[in-house]
Amino acid sequence: MSRIDWAILIFTLGSIVIYGIYKSRTSKNLEGYFLSNHNLPWYLVLLSIMGTQASAITFLTGPGQAYTDGMRFVQYYFGLPLAMIVISIFFVPVFSKLKVYTAYEFLEHRFDLKTRTLTSGLFLLSRGLSTGISIFAPSLVLSSLMGWNIYYTNLVMGGLLIIYTMSGGAKAVAHTQKLQMIIVFVALIIVGWLAVKLLPEAVGFTGALHTGGINGKMNIITSGMTSKGFDWKDKYNIWSGMIGGFFLALSYFGTDHSQVGRYITAKNLHESRKGLLINGLVKVPMQFFILLIGILIFSFYQYNKAPVYFDEASVEQARLGVKKDSLNMIEAQYLLAVEQHKMPEAGELRKSFKQVMERALPDQKPNDTNYIFLRFVKDHLPVGLIGLVFAIIFLAAWGSIAAALNALAACSVVDFHKKFFVKETSALEDYQVARWYTLGWGIFSIIISMFAYNIGNSLIEAVNIIGSLFYGVILGVFLVAFWFKRVQGTAVFAGAVASEIAVIWIYRMDVISFLWLNVIGALLVIVTGSLIQLGMKKKRNPEVAPEL
Amino acid sequence: MHNERRYWNRWYWAVGSFLILQIIIYYLITISFS
Numbered sequence: 001m002s003r004i005d006w007a008i009l010i011f012t013l014g015s016i017v018i019y020g021i022y023k024s025r026t027s028k029n030l031e032g033y034f035l036s037n038h039n040l041p042w043y044l045v046l047l048s049i050m051g052t053q054a055s056a057i058t059f060l061t062g063p064g065q066a067y068t069d070g071m072r073f074v075q076y077y078f079g080l081p082l083a084m085i086v087i088s089i090f091f092v093p094v095f096s097k098l099k100v101y102t103a104y105e106f107l108e109h110r111f112d113l114k115t116r117t118l119t120s121g122l123f124l125l126s127r128g129l130s131t132g133i134s135i136f137a138p139s140l141v142l143s144s145l146m147g148w149n150i151y152y153t154n155l156v157m158g159g160l161l162i163i164y165t166m167s168g169g170a171k172a173v174a175h176t177q178k179l180q181m182i183i184v185f186v187a188l189i190i191v192g193w194l195a196v197k198l199l200p201e202a203v204g205f206t207g208a209l210h211t212g213g214i215n216g217k218m219n220i221i222t223s224g225m226t227s228k229g230f231d232w233k234d235k236y237n238i239w240s241g242m243i244g245g246f247f248l249a250l251s252y253f254g255t256d257h258s259q260v261g262r263y264i265t266a267k268n269l270h271e272s273r274k275g276l277l278i279n280g281l282v283k284v285p286m287q288f289f290i291l292l293i294g295i296l297i298f299s300f301y302q303y304n305k306a307p308v309y310f311d312e313a314s315v316e317q318a319r320l321g322v323k324k325d326s327l328n329m330i331e332a333q334y335l336l337a338v339e340q341h342k343m344p345e346a347g348e349l350r351k352s353f354k355q356v357m358e359r360a361l362p363d364q365k366p367n368d369t370n371y372i373f374l375r376f377v378k379d380h381l382p383v384g385l386i387g388l389v390f391a392i393i394f395l396a397a398w399g400s401i402a403a404a405l406n407a408l409a410a411c412s413v414v415d416f417h418k419k420f421f422v423k424e425t426s427a428l429e430d431y432q433v434a435r436w437y438t439l440g441w442g443i444f445s446i447i448i449s450m451f452a453y454n455i456g457n458s459l460i461e462a463v464n465i466i467g468s469l470f471y472g473v474i475l476g477v478f479l480v481a482f483w484f485k486r487v488q489g490t491a492v493f494a495g496a497v498a499s500e501i502a503v504i505w506i507y508r509m510d511v512i513s514f515l516w517l518n519v520i521g522a523l524l525v526i527v528t529g530s531l532i533q534l535g536m537k538k539k540r541n542p543e544v545a546p547e548l
Numbered sequence: 549m550h551n552e553r554r555y556w557n558r559w560y561w562a563v564g565s566f567l568i569l570q571i572i573i574y575y576l577i578t579i580s581f582s
Contacts, residue, residue, distance in 0.1 A: 074574070078567065078571065081563045081564070081566070081567045082564070082567070084563060085560045085563055085564065088556070088559075088560070089556075089560075209577075209581050210581060212581065213580075213581030213582055216582075218577065218578060218581035218582060219578060219582070220574040220575070220577055220578045221571065221574050221575045221578045238571075273556065273559070274559075277559050277560075277562075277563055280563040280567075281562070281563055281566055284567065284570055285570070288570075288574075
């Protein structure tokens, strides 16, 4: 990377840290630290929600996913706008009325302490681990591509943001996310424009789309139907996106405190709703645009020599083993096919190369999808812009990690520390404890990211699986709370435990794509909770839940 | 209260309609470029 790129990278990251510290002034109590004194306008809520959801992996995976699998990934987001509507109608008014500090606090009002503790504990477990992974995953790509030390990259990726997150809490998180998202959008628009400019003049934007279409990449809407009927294991189609994506988005935005913690900082109900609903309007087009960059990169490489595999470091590692000759042979054939403009043949050879890579490094489960975007940036974009794009990967990571740390600290302090350990404390002591918890979770996440390097991709998979296994069940508990007023704490608690076991069993059967697990988990809690309540009702008459 | 409900209902319709419009456009793009 050139000096100018380094200067731009350091300047951008440094500016965010300084801006975060500048915006850190808030009242020294839990309301100031975790809720920003309920004073954020809708546009800050919107950018904060978007900044929390869009992690570094979003920007690395998106274009790469379109390059390898086409545009159909956008369907994954089709359920999100509908979820925004449901959350605005049912979830936000309750959180706003009860003035909760955490999403799970509501469950104690509605059910009992054990249901609140269970759901908050599950959140701490899955979000705590996944925050470490959201530091490690982009660090791995950057360090591998640029030859940087992974441990130092982890420290920058997960360390600098702790300074402003610890000092300013929710307010600093929201204000830095605003700046981060503006920089990310501007940089992506420039990259998209340049990707079109780099195409041969006769091709242009529509020509690029046609090239993508001929190669099956413009598969935006897919039905998931095969000659044998609907494919339940197909990850991305309109039905899994609309139904599975709806339940996933409902669970993520309605019950994951890293998101709930953003919109409960709004001035009032009106501002929270507006932020969420505008997110419902802009999220799908934004994802479409990110994927479109992948199509433009794909088209670019139809007229320019693409590497046979985008993760060079892994290829070098694989060449040290017994598959060296196979890899060299396929690469030579691939280069010849590219030279002779036999693109379909080159595509097949790339697939063969990937298969040999998988056999050469079976423990690492190599996949170069996440490397495509940055490799294109590094090899073909002008000096200055490379530094800016690398900066946006850090900024995107910071936005979601900062929100996660703030949420983890909020649940630790409000749902556990003040509930079970130290009940009588002053506002200032609470504030100081909250800061220490933020620091503690930050250090914990960095430690996880350091260990992840030694354990490898299996840990990333494990963490992603944990998330998708718990999400549906937690959502089920909330849906029972809102819509099944006769079901009480013990019944929903037992139903949630039984449903969790069932979801894990279904997952182990490997018969269905993970998006459907959210639907199954939520529905199972509703059914089992209601049945258990019915069984208990025969023994004694339960009280109906209080109106919320 | 009534006006407030009408105001938000309009938002919900806008979000839902925009999603349907996008799906139609994406479908047309899919068939045009395949």
